[in-house]
Amino acid sequence: MLATAIIVFREVVEAALVIGIVMAASRGVARRGRWVGSGVLGGLLGACVVAGLADRLAEVAAGMGQELFNAIVLFTAVALLGWHNVWMQRHGRELAQQMTRVGRAVLSGERPLYALAVVVGLAVLREGAEVVLFLYGIASAGEGSAISMLTGGALGIALGSALGLTLYFGLLRIPARHLFTVTSGLILFLAAGMAAQGAAYLIQADWLPPLGREVWNTSEFLSEESPLGQILHTLVGYVARPDGMQIVFYLATLAIIGGLMRRVGGGSKTHRPAS
Structure with missing residues (x-):
């Protein structure tokens, strides 16, 4: 549940920041809410299509062996998580500036109203598709039941949406870069x-050597089945x-x-919402 909540929270906050920036920059434009809402709906529908394709892919690949298929899904999720962190470290501020320019261009009449729906829809689709793929990886790893994942997802959506609204209305003064660093x-x-x-x-599928079985055993001190062990297993990958x-x-x-992340970040391109 914790892994689901963290990932969903992060993606919802990023989508909410894009929506908030566009809404703030286009303030005063008639029917902007309708177009932004259409973009959000379109992005969510696109993410649902991605979810359907993921299930279809699982059916097609079922014959390759469960262990191998689970490993492929997990490594795909790892690659996407890594790419996501590195990309946001480098381009977060540029993305916020671009969204601001789009909103102002619509406000001045340089761009049509549907541009709001396009940029918001693409942002929601991107974040929603990433959530689908990441959670599919968590499910393949057997990290939790469907109920716990739904609970974590609902918690992440609620907290992310609340933070996005708070940032939009200017009530939160904590720099967003600290939030995204954590x-x-x-x-x-x-x-x-x-x-x-x-790995x-x-x-298990005999595709890799173990390089030593059970290099250490900390089960007596902290079992993976204990509440603390389960939390650490989810948050930091603890294995006894x-x-x-x-x-x-x-x-x-x-x-x-x-x-x-350190190489491309350099502390100068962290994600900040536009004022």
Whole structure:
């Protein structure tokens, strides 16, 4: 549930920021709410299509073996999570500035009203599609039941929407870059945990050597079945009895994604909402 809530919260906040920036920049335009609402609806419908395609792909690939298929889904989710963090680290501010320019162009009459629906719809579609693929990876890893994922998704939507509204109305003065720094770190560890789980599936399918069975065993101190163990397993990929290959994949994921984020970020392109 925690992983679902974190991912959904992050994506909803990003979509809400785009919507809020466009709405703020186009203030005074007649029927802007109708066009922005149409864009949101279109983006959500597109995300539903992506969800349907994901289920279809699972049916087609069912014959390749459950462990191999689960590993492919997990590594795809890891790649998308990493790309997402790196891209936002580099282009977050540029995206906010671009949305502001679109809103002002509509306000001045330089661009048609439907431009609001297009930019908002694409933003919602992008974030919604990412949520679908990420949650499919979580489900493949067996991280939680459908009820817990629905609960986490509802929590993420509620918190993300509330924060987006708060930012839009100017009631929150905490710089958004701090919020995204925290969520980027959480998503980084989520990706590392998914990579380790994917490696475990490949070991089960005899596609990878274990590089040592149960390199350590901390079950006596902290079981994965305990409440704290489950929370740490979700948030940071804690495994009580990891194989060596799982450790390699975990550390490599942290090093690669974290290194790319530091390289492209440089502290000067963090995501900030436009005023």
